[in-house]
Every structure is written in structure tokens, then in C-alpha cells.
Amino acid sequence: MLSQKKFIVSHAPFWHDGSRICERNHQIMLAALPALIAGFCYYGPKAIGVAALAVSCAMLWELLFNWVAKRPESVGDGNAALIGMLFAMLMPATTPWWAVVTGTFIAVIIGKQIYGGIGANPFSPPAVAVAIMMLSWDRMFDFDEMLLNYELGFPMIYPLTALKNFGVDAVSDFSLCGLLMGRQIGGIGSTFGLGLIIGGAYLIIRGFIRWEISVSFLAGVFITALLFNFSDPVKYGGPLFHLFTGYTLIGAFFLATDDSSSPVNFIPMLLYGALGGVMTVVIRNIGVYVDGVIFTLLIINLVNPLLDKIRPKALGK
Amino acid sequence: MKQKKDVLPYYVAGVLLLLGIVCYGAFSAEPPKEPVRQMFTCVAGKVLFTHKTHTAESGYGIACADCHHHPEDAEESLACGECHKLPEDGSAPESCEDCHEPDDFEIADMIKQADALHGQCIGCHKENGAGPEECASCHVKHSF
Structure with a gap:
């Protein structure tokens, strides 16, 4: 039994693609x-x-x-x-x-x-x-208060605070194109949606992050926001508004995709991302926080080991 | 063979630290003399007041003295809180005694800051038929 071969390795030379x-x-x-x-x-x-x-x-x-x-x-x-x-x-x-x-x-x-x-x-x-x-x-993290003395040529109110407290009418001055181009207040690098999407797409194409997580996160946000918006269009913002405001895009492309705190298999990645997207909008619409992305990330990180239990069937079994 | 240590990240960290210190030192958070916006904090929720929009000619063009009404001939306007924020011990605010003798005024006649601001904002909005009048139209319950 001791001589049974369990693992065979080929001899040198080995090839390394240089990535570190x-x-x-x-x-x-x-x-x-x-x-x-x-x-x-x-x-x-x-x-x-x-x-x-x-x-x-x-x-x-x-x-x-x-x-x-x-x-x-x-x-x-x-x-x-x-x-x-x-x-x-x-x-x-x-x-x-x-x-x-x-x-x-x-x-x-x-x-x-x-x-x-x-x-x-x-x-x-x-x-x-x-x-x-x-x-x-x-x-x-009250961006309205932290950025009191800035005048940048667009509505200087944090869109998610305005939406949560005053409803959809209060954010009618924001255009979706403007939001995508970063014409909204917020974190230093979390408002320029187009830049975040381009950066995220680059990472997906190069294989540094997995598309399953980002896409399912954004799909989760979109679908949940759409359902809320259908139920009460005066109180709840539209799906694209939720996609382009707050920490949604930076969360989907740069935070949720952190390698050690996200799943590795296909189905778990989809569930992980989708759960994140759904939770984000649920916290925003019926929770006490105006932007649920950060707490959502911690929750899905917590669920990650459980999701990774869903594994593909082993070959030959 | 021992790999040579890459020192570039250490230089980058040092340079960025210096840059950060310079930016923080050179561009301190000194508020402008005339505020752009103000955040009033109270129990009912914060209120974001667009000061510059109210005063600018391109905005509502309200004169300083319309709100900062006392004293009328002052070169520099007093902030609302300098008079209307009443000390908890029942004494008069310092700014009152800068000009008045203690016997010249009754502290009981002084309107509290919240009432003064409510009167000023809602009164003006009603008078001009513009701007919010309901509590929930100004006070923000969820701010972060």
C-alpha cells in the first residue's frame, strides 16, 4: 500500500507566466x-x-x-x-x-x-x-455636512440622503448621465460611475476579478430597486438611480470581489453577488441607513464560507 | 540565492506621506467668511440651509439684514446663534452684553434659536409662496 502512487509530478523545467x-x-x-x-x-x-x-x-x-x-x-x-x-x-x-x-x-x-x-x-x-x-x-459620512463649502456646479446634496428623506421628487434635478459622470457628491472615488465601470470591465477582461460577482451584484440591485419602484414610484428611486449612486459601483467591482472574502465556485458567486445587490436596496429603502453597501458587504462576506459549501460534483463520482 | 529587496514601495510610501502632510498643511479646512451652505443640527433632524443660494443675486437675493436683523447698523452681521442660543444657566448671551447694560433687556423676551429659525424660514417661505413649510420637507432623519 505504501508504494501506491497518489500524486505524480513531471520533472523540470517548469514554466511560470511571470505573474505575481x-x-x-x-x-x-x-x-x-x-x-x-x-x-x-x-x-x-x-x-x-x-x-x-x-x-x-x-x-x-x-x-x-x-x-x-x-x-x-x-x-x-x-x-x-x-x-x-x-x-x-x-x-x-x-x-x-x-x-x-x-x-x-x-x-x-x-x-x-x-x-x-x-x-x-x-x-x-x-x-x-x-x-x-x-x-x-x-x-x-454625512456627505451633505462634510462638503458644506464646495460648489461644483451640480446639486450639492447627497442623492441617497435626499431620496430617503424627501422621496423621488427631491432627486429630480439629477440626470442619470450626470450621475454616471460623477456629478453628485459622495466619497472621493466612488461617484464617477463611468470610471468605475471601465475599471471594473478592465479587471474582468484581464481576469483579476470574476464577472459573476459584479454582474449578479448589479443585477440584484437593479431588479430589487425595480420592484420597489413599481410598488411606490413616489417614494422609491428607480433602478438606474440606485446603480449610479452611493457605493454601488465601487462595491460591485472593487469591494465585493476581494478574493479571500468572496466565493470561488460559479453558483456561490452568483448567489453571493445577488444577495449583496438585494440587501443593498433593502437597507436603502426600508433600513435606517441611506446607503446599505458597506453593511451589505460585511453580511455577504459573513455568508461566504457557507456559500462555498455548494460545490460542483467531483469528477468520476 | 537571496532575492534583492525591492525598495521602490518604501520610497513611494515616503513620498505619498510627505504629499499627504503638505496637502493637509497647505489646504487647511478654514471655512469661508460667508458660508456656502450651513447644517443646523437639532433633535428633529438636521437641516441643510443653502445660505449662498438665498443671498446671491442669481439666487433669491435676500439682503443680509433681512435675516441678521440686529443690530441694524452693524458692519458685520451677527450669526443667529450669537443672540438666540441661550445659555442653559438662564444668563444672557455674551453678545447681548457687548452693547447693552444687563438692566436694559429681559432675557425672557429673547426667542430661542429653534423658534427664531422656524419663524424666519417658514415665515419667509409663506410670505413669498415659495420654499418648504412642512417639518419633513427640511429636517433630515437619516443622514448617513
């Missing part, structure tokens, strides 16, 4: 860049300051944890920089410096490193950070 984990993170950052740059154009140097500080702080927290935990330095893999960048994209341009330092600490240390580092985090690190910040300093 850092390439994946760099490509995701590259894909997120158009939306971030649009944020810089709208909000100016303050937004640049938030993004620069967030990326650098995330890298420094990672380095500090590597030293304290006596682990190999992992700053070079680009994952900490990516977490910092996504965190900045979710924050308003007037975020105080201490919030950036605290938020990146939560994202990198509590969201990722204490679980064992890259590939071991059960939740999307930027979503963990934003959720904790949201519950601790809620006024920081």
Missing part, C-alpha cells in the same frame, strides 16, 4: 485610478491629501505590523496600498487626518493582519474600516 501577487494589486489600483482622478478634479488638493495619506499610512501600518509580529515584510505586494486607496475612495474629501490614520489602521491591522495577512481576511478590509468609522463617527 503584486501585479494583481497594481492592476486593481490602476483600474481604480480613473475614478480617483475624477475625485481629485472635483475636490482638489484636499482629496489628493486624503488619498496620499491613506495609501502611505496603510503601507506604514503594514510595515509596522510586520516588524511587531516578526513576519517577512509584505509592503511590496501592493495589498496595503490597495486597501489604503480603496479606503480613501470611500471617504469624503474633507476627512480629517486623524480619521485617515485611524481608518487605515482598522483596515490593515483589524481588517487583514490579525487574521493572518493577505489571503486570510474574512471581510473586505476597507469595508470593515468604513463600517467601524461609520458607527463611531457618523457625521463623517
